[in-house]
Amino acid sequence: MTITNVTEAEAEAPSRTRTAVRDAIPAIGVYIFLRLLSLEFMAILARYAYAQDPTKQVYPDGSTNQWRGYTSSMDALFSWDARWYMLIAGQGVEGPVGAVDENGVPYLNRLMFFPLYPWLARPFAALPFVSPMVACLIVSAISAVAAAWGLYLIGRHVHDHRVGIMLVAAWAVAPAALTQNGGFSESLFTALSAWALYAVLKHRWLLAGLLAGLSGLSRPTAAALIGVVGLAALIAAIQRKDGWRPYAAMLLAPAGLLAYVGYAGSKVGGISKYFEVHSNTFGAWWDYGESTTKLVWDVMLGNSEDATKPIRVLNVLVLFGFILLMVMLIANKAPWVLSVFAVATFVLSVGSHAHISMMSRHLLPAFTVLLVPALAMSRMSNRNAAILLVTLGILSGWYAGWLPFISGQAI
Incomplete structure (x- = not known):
């Protein structure tokens, strides 16, 4: 009887996998369609902007200490952080501390960019005829699909199949969605976050801890996910649920972030030195929301000419929109891990000094x-939902092209 049960379980596993893939295909298909639409509109705007002023300098490239112009949409998909990731994917973190590369940029600056994304790109970049840029695009594409799948699972778990699809669609048309498909770590971190949160919802503590631990190698704001997974595991342990697994999750979750900050700090002369480089070179430090608060007040009160620039007004509107959605998420009594993750990410984002x-x-x-919005769209007819999503996809593509090519701002 035992042998028969094992055999039946093994036989059911491929069937469950096929069913899971089949259920997620509509969501992934919608995601791909909306992103292609958005990217095409961005490319049209990029060509128009280039024709209007081919010599315009768009954004500073810290990896070469030069300002960059633009020739195509690739210059949006590989701006600022993406230039660093592409450099690390192709060359790695090379050179002794204090040394500079061929552009006169210190090698230690590369340590400021968390390594998981370029590490994953390096094997692809080692293949014949695959450039570091293409390698980064491959990792982003795979990560974006994985993220879409994870989002679908969470939407279906919390509500139903249709909400899962709409959640993926809403993420595909977000204002900064172009970074999902460029040389950035957004898709990778979102994929790790979605699957880790889904694992928490399903009480799969080892998977949640492992994914949270990996996320700590992708970006510093992974602290939000690490905190949520750790807190959920702690609550499970206090309630004596799921045996030893929540304890393991608590140990695994912060491992990646602590390990990398410790490693990078040792390379540059200490943890304090590591944060000094972040602050002095990249203008990134924790300021308890002072810079964000000042910007919001300046925009609301029109305190200066800079305060009325479209880039500032648009991003303050995005910030207010996020706050509204966050309040509504909490009011709708979503699972607390999802609400706390949103709040923690918000706090880390607005509490740090960075360009608006x-x-x-x-x-x-x-x-x-x-x-x-996913729940609201799920209640629409297919026709109305499609019209809304296509419109938002075009607007997302406009923002993706306007931000670097017209406003000249970093992404």
Whole structure:
């Protein structure tokens, strides 16, 4: 009887896998369609902008200490952070501390960019005829599909199949969605977050801890996911649920972040030195929301000419929109891990000093707030939902092209 049961379980596993893949295909298909639509509109705007002023300098490239112009949409998909990731994917973190590369940029600056994304790209970049740029695009494409799948599972778990599809669609048309398909870590981190949160919802503690641990190698704001997974595991342990697994999750979740910060700090002369480089070179530090608060007040009160620039007004509107969705998510009594993840990501984003143009990108992985519009769209007719999503996809593509090519801001 035991042998028969094992055989039946083994036989059912492929069937469950096929069913899971089949159920997710509509969501992934919708995601791919909306992103292709958005990227095509961005490319049209990029060609128009280039024709109007071919010599315009668009954004500073910290990896070469030069300003960059533009020739195509690839210059949007590989701006700022993406230039660093492409450099690391092709060359790695090379050179002794204090040395500079061929562009005069210190090698230690590469340590400021968390390594998981370029590490995953390096094997592809080693293949014949595959450039570091293409390698990064491959990792982003795979990660984006994995993220879409994870979002679908969460939407279906919390509500139903249709909400799962709409959650994926809403993420596909977010303002900074272009970074999902460029040389950025957004898709990778979102995929790790979605599957880790889904694992928590399903009480799969080892998987949740492992994914949270990996996320700590992808970006510092992974602290939001690490905290949520750790807190959920702690509550399960206190309630004496699921045996030893929640304890293992608590140990695994922070491992990646602590390990990398410790490693990078040892390379540059200490943890404090590591954060000094972040602050002095990249203008990134924790300021308790002072810079964000000042910007919001300046925009609301029109305190200066800079405060009325479209880039500032648009991103303040994005910030207010996020807050509204976050409040509605909590009011709708979503599972607490999803609400806390959104709040933690929000706090880390607005509490850090960074250029306002990056706000939309930093908030993009907090996909859980999109459950609110996803639920609303799920109640629409197919026709109305399609019209709305296509319109939002075009607007997302416009923003993706306008931000670097017209406003000249980093993404």
